Amino acid sequence: MRKKITAVLLFAFALGLAAFGEDELPIALTSAIDMLWLVLTAALVFFMQAGFALVETGLTRAKNASNIVMKNLMDFCLGSIAFWAIGWGLMYGADKIGLFGSSEFFKNIMDDPSFFRNWFFQVVFAATAATIVSGGMAERTQFKSYLIYTVCISAVIYPVSGHWIWGGGWLSAPEGGFLANLGLPAMHDFAGSTVVHSVGGWAAFIGAAVLGPRIGKYVKANGKTSVKSFPGHNIPLAMLGVFILWFGWYGFNPGSTLSGMSPDIGRIAVTTTLAAAAGAVGALFTSWIWFKKPDPSMTMNGVLAGLVAITAPCAVVSPGAAVVIGLIAGLIVVLSVELIDKVIKVDDPVGAVSVHCVNGIFGTLAVGIWGNTDSVKGLLHGGGLTQLASQAIGVAAVALWACAMSFVVFFAIKKIVGLRVKPEEEMRGLDLSEHKSEAYAGFQFFSNM
Amino acid sequence: MKLIIAYIQPHKLNEVKQELYKAKVYKMSVTNALGCGQQMGYHESYRGVDEEVNLLKKVRLEIAVNDGFAQATIDAIVKGARTGQIGDGKIFVMPLGDCIRIRTGETGGEAIG
Numbered sequence: 001m002r003k004k005i006t007a008v009l010l011f012a013f014a015l016g017l018a019a020f021g022e023d024e025l026p027i028a029l030t031s032a033i034d035m036l037w038l039v040l041t042a043a044l045v046f047f048m049q050a051g052f053a054l055v056e057t058g059l060t061r062a063k064n065a066s067n068i069v070m071k072n073l074m075d076f077c078l079g080s081i082a083f084w085a086i087g088w089g090l091m092y093g094a095d096k097i098g099l100f101g102s103s104e105f106f107k108n109i110m111d112d113p114s115f116f117r118n119w120f121f122q123v124v125f126a127a128t129a130a131t132i133v134s135g136g137m138a139e140r141t142q143f144k145s146y147l148i149y150t151v152c153i154s155a156v157i158y159p160v161s162g163h164w165i166w167g168g169g170w171l172s173a174p175e176g177g178f179l180a181n182l183g184l185p186a187m188h189d190f191a192g193s194t195v196v197h198s199v200g201g202w203a204a205f206i207g208a209a210v211l212g213p214r215i216g217k218y219v220k221a222n223g224k225t226s227v228k229s230f231p232g233h234n235i236p237l238a239m240l241g242v243f244i245l246w247f248g249w250y251g252f253n254p255g256s257t258l259s260g261m262s263p264d265i266g267r268i269a270v271t272t273t274l275a276a277a278a279g280a281v282g283a284l285f286t287s288w289i290w291f292k293k294p295d296p297s298m299t300m301n302g303v304l305a306g307l308v309a310i311t312a313p314c315a316v317v318s319p320g321a322a323v324v325i326g327l328i329a330g331l332i333v334v335l336s337v338e339l340i341d342k343v344i345k346v347d348d349p350v351g352a353v354s355v356h357c358v359n360g361i362f363g364t365l366a367v368g369i370w371g372n373t374d375s376v377k378g379l380l381h382g383g384g385l386t387q388l389a390s391q392a393i394g395v396a397a398v399a400l401w402a403c404a405m406s407f408v409v410f411f412a413i414k415k416i417v418g419l420r421v422k423p424e425e426e427m428r429g430l431d432l433s434e435h436k437s438e439a440y441a442g443f444q445f446f447s448n449m
Numbered sequence: 450m451k452l453i454i455a456y457i458q459p460h461k462l463n464e465v466k467q468e469l470y471k472a473k474v475y476k477m478s479v480t481n482a483l484g485c486g487q488q489m490g491y492h493e494s495y496r497g498v499d500e501e502v503n504l505l506k507k508v509r510l511e512i513a514v515n516d517g518f519a520q521a522t523i524d525a526i527v528k529g530a531r532t533g534q535i536g537d538g539k540i541f542v543m544p545l546g547d548c549i550r551i552r553t554g555e556t557g558g559e560a561i562g
Binding site: 216424427428432436437438441444445446 | 459460463481483492493494495506508
């Protein structure tokens with residue numbers, strides 16, 4: 001009976017909406033729908049913090065588990081306050097010469113519904129960029145140094161490059177600006193392949209490089225360096241984290257319409273799903289051929305690679321293109337992990353750089369290749385090279401900014417308070433040495449690796 | 450034949466293994482162990498409350514060797530595990546009655562080697 005009543009009510013509501021037609025809806029109703037949509041999807045994106053915490057915990061060793069979940073908790077907590085105090089103003093305040101915002105710091109008001117809605121939606125994205133880094137720097141970073149760094153990325157590094165693309169800065173091609181003078185369109189980064197993922201990925205790369213590898217990762221013997229692995233201690237936990245991240249991505253991408261009235265929401269959900277699935281398939285078969293066995297943690301990275309790659313183009317590509325983008329992302333992520341681990345020799349315990357930085361770049365460029373709407377036309381749909389050029393300029397500029405700033409921050413931290421724990425602390429595990437508290441009290445595990 | 454049982458610091462296992470390889474001792478069993486000696490445990494804290502952990506995490510190595518290898522094995526363990534700090538561990542050496550390889554039925558020195 002109750003179901004029937006609900007159905008009748010829904011039908012009446014739909015009829016009511018149809019009677020208005022989309023353009024004629026009362027403003028109060030459209031803003032209510034937008035409010036609900038953004039707050040709901042922001043909550044989904046917030047849940048991705050849990051996904052990151054589980055993926056990073058599962059893919060690292062048991063002796064560091066408390067430490068890594070603490071980092072994932074505290075980068076949100078400190079980062080959200082920093083983003084309220086400074087970050088929001090730099091990102092969305094009044095534009096100064098296309099480079100940064102300059103108002104709305106410490107915004108302390110009671111009555112501005114759209115500000116609250118937008119701030120809540122944006123803070124969870126800032127927190128996503130920040131939390132990517134903890135994975136790349138896992139198992140050897142001092143807790144206090146990480147906390148200092150996370151305030152810096154949420155307050156300054158992420159908001160400034162975010163302003164360039166989303167906050168009305170120079171990459172959004174304002175009239176008379178750099179891109180407009182070159183005759184190029186605005187860089188299109190729908191939900192943040194570059195704004196969020198590349199920035200976090202570059203910071204993770206620089207952080208891991210400045211820190212150096214975990215003890216025993218690269219062993220020199222007889223003039224040859226052999227690469228060792230440290231297997232993650234809980235693969236099911238990591239897999240749960242991947243599912244949670246995927247679930248949260250349905251807020252990340254569809255929510256980035258910034259309006260619950262957008263007819264694109266459904267298509268974005270479809271492209272997001274297909275790219276994630278294809279990413280898993282791509283990584284699965286690449287690892288199967290390369291390592292002779294279908295590798296679980298690589299396949300997980302493949303899901304995330306597909307999601308990161310579709311984040312920029314999700315609103316402007318067809319379902320078929322999403323599958324292709326996902327497959328390529330899955331291939332790239334395996335090759336990139338191999339390259340970074342074995343050739344460049346930067347120790348990234350969870351593959352954060354390959355997933356977020358490398359595929360963030362690929363996804364951003366993919367807009368310029370597969371873009372298929374009136375405003376964003378890629379290479380394959382008659383848009384020529386202009387969109388691709390804008391995308392490439394954006395990728396390069398953000399890379400330069402994120403790397404330079406991260407290097408300055410990490411180098412300063414290293415000189416002033418130290419970045420790395422002592423060797424014997426690293427061997428005992430950060431749970432005991434940094435927190436004096438074990439993740440699995442009462443359980444025995446090998447802590448000697 | 451001797452059975453050598455050593456308790457060492459967990460984080461020294463890798464170095465001990467490398468020293469053993471250098472001494473051409475390739476066969477060993479390793480288990481996690483809890484124990485305490487002079488050091489009398491250490492302190493953790495849980496929700497701000499002090500918690501005395503009496504038994505420390507150690508790694509136990511068991512190596513069965515022919516008599517000729519015993520001293521080299523002991524030297525290798527000491528070399529790999531010694532830091533000079535309290536808690537480096539102990540080595541116990543005892544005579545071994547017999548040894549049988551299950552697959553072939555070999556016994557004694559042949560089975561160990």
